[in-house]
Amino acid sequence: MKSGTVALYCALLVLGGRFCETPALASEGDVSQHDGAIVLILGDSLGLCGFGKRLDEHFRRLPGVKAVYTFMACGTQPLSWLKERPYANVKTRCGFWSIESGPYSPQFRELKDVYGMRRGSVPTAHPVPKLEELIANIGPDVLVMQTGGNLFDLFPDHKTVRPDRDAAALREYIFPFVVKAISPPSLLKKIYWIASPTSGRVSKAVQDFVVDQVRAQFGAAAMVIDSRALISYPYRHMEPDHEHFVGEDMDRWADNVFGILSGDLAAKPLASLKPLSEAFPQIAEANPPGPVASADASDERVVNLSARLVFKSKPMSVEESLPYQESLVGYVYDVRRVLSGRYNESQVLVMHPAYIGLRKQSLRKYKIGKPYRLKLHQLEGTPWNTVKRKDDSGLINLEPYIQVEDENKYPGTSRSN
Numbered sequence: 001m002k003s004g005t006v007a008l009y010c011a012l013l014v015l016g017g018r019f020c021e022t023p024a025l026a027s028e029g030d031v032s033q034h035d036g037a038i039v040l041i042l043g044d045s046l047g048l049c050g051f052g053k054r055l056d057e058h059f060r061r062l063p064g065v066k067a068v069y070t071f072m073a074c075g076t077q078p079l080s081w082l083k084e085r086p087y088a089n090v091k092t093r094c095g096f097w098s099i100e101s102g103p104y105s106p107q108f109r110e111l112k113d114v115y116g117m118r119r120g121s122v123p124t125a126h127p128v129p130k131l132e133e134l135i136a137n138i139g140p141d142v143l144v145m146q147t148g149g150n151l152f153d154l155f156p157d158h159k160t161v162r163p164d165r166d167a168a169a170l171r172e173y174i175f176p177f178v179v180k181a182i183s184p185p186s187l188l189k190k191i192y193w194i195a196s197p198t199s200g201r202v203s204k205a206v207q208d209f210v211v212d213q214v215r216a217q218f219g220a221a222a223m224v225i226d227s228r229a230l231i232s233y234p235y236r237h238m239e240p241d242h243e244h245f246v247g248e249d250m251d252r253w254a255d256n257v258f259g260i261l262s263g264d265l266a267a268k269p270l271a272s273l274k275p276l277s278e279a280f281p282q283i284a285e286a287n288p289p290g291p292v293a294s295a296d297a298s299d300e301r302v303v304n305l306s307a308r309l310v311f312k313s314k315p316m317s318v319e320e321s322l323p324y325q326e327s328l329v330g331y332v333y334d335v336r337r338v339l340s341g342r343y344n345e346s347q348v349l350v351m352h353p354a355y356i357g358l359r360k361q362s363l364r365k366y367k368i369g370k371p372y373r374l375k376l377h378q379l380e381g382t383p384w385n386t387v388k389r390k391d392d393s394g395l396i397n398l399e400p401y402i403q404v405e406d407e408n409k410y411p412g413t414s415r416s417n
Contacts, residue, residue: 036065037065037141038140039067039068039141039143039144040134040142040143040144041059041068041070041071041144041146042131042143044075044077044148044149045072045074045149045150046149046196046197046243048072048096048323050247050251052099054250055144055146056068058254067101067138069134069138070098070099071129071134072096072097072098073096073126074095074324075093075094076092078145079172079173079177080128081129081130081177082132083130086383087128087383090128091126091128091411092125092126093122093123093125093411095114096126097110097111097112097113098110115322115323135181135185135187136185141187141188142191142265143188143191145191145193146194147193149243150386152207152210153385153388153389154173155206156391156400157394158202158203158206159202160205161205161206163209166209170210170213170214170217171217178217179284181276182277186275186276188275190264190265190270190273190276191276192225192264193218193224194227194257195227195228196228196243197227197228197235199242200233200234200243201241201242211224221283225257230252230253230256230257231253231256236248237249240322241322301378302340302341302375302377303338303375304338304374304375305338305373305374306335306336306337306373306374307335308334308370308371308372309332309333310332310333311332313331313391314392315327315329315354315360315390316329316354318355318358321388324387324388325356325357326353326355326357326387326410327387327388327389327390328388329351329352329390330351330391331350332347332348332395333350334347335347335348348398349391349399349400350403351384351389351391351400351401352366353384353406357411374403375404376401377401378401378402379399379400379401384407
């Protein structure tokens with residue numbers, strides 16, 4: 001019997017509540033001991049490129065799996081899937097795909113809205129499903145989370161890692177998801193976190209750091225898979241951003257990931273495992289760092305500056321930013337005077353929206369040498385913080401800011417609707 005068939009039968013017995021000792025099909029009595037596993041798959045734009053569909057098909061064919069629910073939303077990162085501000089009502093506008101099946105049903109509901117479905121069309125807005133509701137309504141036993149690429153823009157130059165600062169920033173995006181996934185009423189018994197394959201737009205050091213931090217936040221509560229070891233770069237059929245790809249390489253990535261997941265499921269009966277909330281009570285009872293609230297005119301974190309523009313980065317092109325519909329560009333100002341609030345640096349880095357909904361934003365009024373009055377808020381804690389950005393200043397020591405009026409333009413947030 002081929003090894004792949006053995007793994008398939010092993011997984012059946014694991015999900016049915018027995019160890020795999022010999023490659024044989026489970027009897028009806030065996031299956032009745034456990035109603036079958038419910039698998040929840042979440043993914044970002046790489047999932048939309050074929051990974052999510054391929055992985056869904058693998059699990060849907062796996063004996064002993066009761067149902068599979070797959071949701072892929074472009075532009076997402078871990079906080080996008082939670083019901084907390086500023087992402088509580090966030091929508092994806094660059095692609096959405098859901099595949100949902102009932103218990104042991106060969107039929108499934110599918111909603112697909114991605115680029116290229118109709119000539120010249122772009123996806124419409126779709127609310128990002130929330131983990132809390134999915135856990136309560138679906139009751140998954142297994143969670144597969146494919147994400148990570150949209151965290152790379154937390155690193156200003158895409159090359160340099162500042163361990164203390166970057167570890168704290170990543171924790172704010174990862175640990176709240178960890179807590180929600182594990183805390184009651186969650187009955188999850190397995191979490192698999194699928195980190196991104198090699199990205200051509202960030203350094204190895206950045207990707208190493210992100211994977212290491214995810215592992216640190218989960219500890220033994222999840223299996224974190226570093227996808228860089230599963231598929232070689234550069235990819236065939238790669239997009240201009242050197243990160244997204246389609247075709248046979250995407251299929252190979254999904255196949256290799258499933259090989260690891262099915263092997264892990266075959267190692268120990270799923271029915272014998274405690275829910276992670278019981279196995280890791282210290283995580284379930286933790287208080288994750290809360291997201292920073294959006295700014296308004298009275299917010300004490302708002303700073304008003306009189307400043308002179310001294311440097312302008314060139315915005316990335318639409319082709320560079322696709323499939324995402326928004327991007328930022330960095331401008332540097334010399335600070336002339338702090339009008340209100342607190343700011344101690346002699347210069348300030350301001351990220352201006354360059355594209356919103358694929359529409360180029362007018363930045364003509366910003367001219368080198370001219371003075372401006374700026375009402376600013378730190379970019380951190382806003383939905384813009386993980387949007388693709390272009391900053392050629394090299395001033396990674398400066399924390400990026402955004403104008404309050406621009407912060408509220410992020411699509412899908414309550415203030416922009």
